[in-house]
Amino acid sequence: SLSFSISFLFYIHGFSISTLAVLALAFAQALAYDPSPLQDFCVADLNSPIFINGFVCKNPNLVTAQDFFASGLNIAGNTQNKVGFNVTLVNVQRLPGLNTLGVSIARLDYAPNGLNPLHTHPRATEILTVIRGTLLVGFVTSSPNNTLFQRVLRPGDVFVFPIGLIHFQLNVGRGPAVAISGFNSQNPGLIVIADAVFGSNPPIPVQVLEKSFQVGQNVIQELQAQFK
Ligand SMILES: *[C@@H]1O[C@H](CO)[C@@H](O)[C@H](O)[C@H]1NC(C)=O
Ligand SMILES: *[C@@H]1O[C@H](CO)[C@@H](O)[C@H](O)[C@H]1NC(C)=O
Numbered sequence: 634s635l636s637f638s639i640s641f642l643f644y645i646h647g648f649s650i651s652t653l654a655v656l657a658l659a660f661a662q663a664l665a666y667d668p669s670p671l672q673d674f675c676v677a678d679l680n681s682p683i684f685i686n687g688f689v690c691k692n693p694n695l696v697t698a699q700d701f702f703a704s705g706l707n708i709a710g711n712t713q714n715k716v717g718f719n720v721t722l723v724n725v726q727r728l729p730g731l732n733t734l735g736v737s738i739a740r741l742d743y744a745p746n747g748l749n750p751l752h753t754h755p756r757a758t759e760i761l762t763v764i765r766g767t768l769l770v771g772f773v774t775s776s777p778n779n780t781l782f783q784r785v786l787r788p789g790d791v792f793v794f795p796i797g798l799i800h801f802q803l804n805v806g807r808g809p810a811v812a813i814s815g816f817n818s819q820n821p822g823l824i825v826i827a828d829a830v831f832g833s834n835p836p837i838p839v840q841v842l843e844k845s846f847q848v849g850q851n852v853i854q855e856l857q858a859q860f861k
Pocket of ligand 1 (some may be wrong): 709710711712713714718719720
């Protein structure tokens with residue numbers, strides 16, 4: 634009976650430890666955006682032939698203020714394209730000092746009626762503020778709810794797009810619009826839904842798209858033709 638109790642205790646103990654481990658792992662993953670730095674800075678050596686998560690550090694003795702600097706966000710991107718939108722992103726590629734720091738920034742320009750089309754950032758939450766104009770912004774929650782949260786934003790307004798969720802911004806004002814976004818990743822990544830789904834290389838098999846979207850081949854082929 635004693636040995637039973639002891640083994641039972643061990644069982645409970647083992648169970649709680651593994652449960653804790655699983656919970657801790659889940660929690661850590663929920664909180665895990667970019668990894669934390671292990672030193673003051675690790676300026677990216679963008680030319681290193683070594684592949685690691687992020688970039689190899691440039692020799693700290695050779696680092697200068699220039700490595701922490703970028704310019705040009707005062708300049709509007711050219712919005713004369715199909716969607717009337719342009720993003721100027723300052724990520725680790727453009728500002729090597731961002732390496733390991735888990736942040737980046739972008740300027741977003743919208744022509745009248747311009748749209749930042751449905752997209753997601755696989756590695757970052759985005760916090761956006763409007764500098765000029767009026768934007769309708771929104772994101773959709775994950776399955777099964779697929780709830781749309783949307784709002785109209787004016788200068789000074791701030792909106793957050795949670796990591797990984799599909800979102801958009803539409804210029805609903807009369808003139809051009811400008812916004813600034815911050816990201817909690819040195820490399821937020823970008824998946825434009827239409828490009829990924831209908832413009833992949835090679836294309837996703839038509840049967841897959843037909844079933845996925847519950848429409849016929851003609852509709853799929855028309856969509857694919859827009860994103861070649
Ligand atoms: C965005 O603007 C830049 C700078 O004007 C331009 O070089 C680039 O081609 C534009 N991108 C798109 C997608 O229009
Ligand atoms: C999704 O919808 C269900 C049913 O309305 C609700 O109980 C649940 O809280 C929702 N989940 C989220 C994350 O909003």
